[in-house]
Amino acid sequence: MTQTKHMLSLLVENNAGVLSRIAGLFTRRGYNIDSLTVGETQDPKNSRMTIVMTCDEAALEQIKKQFNKLIEVIKVTELSYNNALTRELVLIKLEADENSRSRVIEIANIFRAKIIDVTAGTMTVEMTGDEVKISGFLELMRPFGVMELVRTGFCGIERG
């Protein structure tokens, strides 16, 4: 079966073991996680996890079934690019001196990215977007020389 990217949003109880049990599920089955984010929700008892993975439909169904068996997992939702708004935050530190600085600013403005730090030889840019926007931005930034790239991984929220 064809391998595609899937994004799962998990509402989980906020306890010390849940992350390790969820990560363990992936390890035991040899599935790799493309990205994972976990943060608080409006209710401090719960956390929201967003997991992106590349797998076929059979593996996806298997993983969802396993998640639903964990007592700490309250709800599993599959987010697609149609029913959800997905965003990632990227911090990128570039080599940039006085000659290239204005070109970096130009591209950052087009993508509504923010310059958050500048030194004599570097610039650090913050930007958010969906997958298409972020990969487009990184493509344009690469020629300047990427010194460091930090990505949060995707998070998503259902529309409407």
Place this chain on the structure above:
Amino acid sequence: MTQTKHMLSLLVENNAGVLSRIAGLFTRRGYNIDSLTVGETQDPKNSRMTIVMTCDEAALEQIKKQFNKLIEVIKVTELSYNNALTRELVLIKLEADENSRSRVIEIANIFRAKIIDVTAGTMTVEMTGDEVKISGFLELMRPFGVMELVRTGFCGIERG
């Protein structure tokens, strides 16, 4: 000893088991993770993890030592609010009708947040910032009625 928030940035090899081993360390010692993000770096062989936890100095030293023992962990850096730029991405879905909509937009503009979805009864706002900015923003949004809150957790990059 006093419990404070600590942020660790880990450069790790990108393999299926590493997240589970790191999460397992926390579980076994009963430490809770406030937030965790993991995403790709400029080198597809490696991932960058940013972990925020609340603990005392002794626990922090213990955890750092344990991380350094894992062969998949290439480098552990402690990020402080002085040496690093830290950011989180937040998606927040609010109850908002035609009466409250303009007030939401007003606050969003002040915080340079973006409105990414609107329906007759809801608005979804995306914003990024450091801890102070985000908690300030959430404080102002709460009275409108938060239907859903998704946070990526913090990521950070060293300055300069």
